[in-house]
Amino acid sequence: MNSNQTPDFYEILEISPNANADTIDRVFRYLAQRYHPDHVETGDTKKFTEIVKAHETLRDPEKRANYDIHNKKTAIYQWGLVEEAGQWEGFENDEVIQARVLSVLYVKRKRNIHNPGSGNLEIERLTGCPNEILDFHLWYLREKGWILRLENGLLAITAEGVDKSLADHHTERTDKLLTDQRKTIHL
Numbered sequence: 001m002n003s004n005q006t007p008d009f010y011e012i013l014e015i016s017p018n019a020n021a022d023t024i025d026r027v028f029r030y031l032a033q034r035y036h037p038d039h040v041e042t043g044d045t046k047k048f049t050e051i052v053k054a055h056e057t058l059r060d061p062e063k064r065a066n067y068d069i070h071n072k073k074t075a076i077y078q079w080g081l082v083e084e085a086g087q088w089e090g091f092e093n094d095e096v097i098q099a100r101v102l103s104v105l106y107v108k109r110k111r112n113i114h115n116p117g118s119g120n121l122e123i124e125r126l127t128g129c130p131n132e133i134l135d136f137h138l139w140y141l142r143e144k145g146w147i148l149r150l151e152n153g154l155l156a157i158t159a160e161g162v163d164k165s166l167a168d169h170h171t172e173r174t175d176k177l178l179t180d181q182r183k184t185i186h187l
Helices: 009-013 021-035 045-059 061-085 088-111 120-127 131-144 159-186
Strands: 147-149 155-157
Touching (some): 021 045, 045 061, 088 120, 088 131, 088 147, 088 155, 088 159, 120 131, 131 147, 131 159, 155 159
Antiparallel strands (some): 147 155
């Protein structure tokens, strides 16, 4: 769990989000007794502190309502991540966006070797990729060493990026030629 991520109080108390106040109190008393730091066999200060905090939040109707709203937003976000991770099309689109960014920066450097940089806004406009999505791809391409940020703040393709771009275009052209030959052979 990240430091800025709220713990799941229902999970900590091992109860349903539909649990009523009596159930919350009953489960709290049982768990608090079990994990109390003075308990010789099962005492756990960290767990006890989590249980107390969960109980304080879920027992108060106003705090619980605020927690539930936040928790629902977190759950929706997490399910969105799971759903996106399960869709192969998203990964294919990522490859296309990265290849497009490299191609744009390749042409920019090829046309003007002394001023090869492009700003985020220009890359966004030329690739048709919104900044919220583009940020991830620019980070990835920088980490791979295929692009870099120049002293003036603009982005430019590196020699490794040129090699990657050329290799991708060569593979793409070879695949197209093979596909075209298969069509010719079957006619």
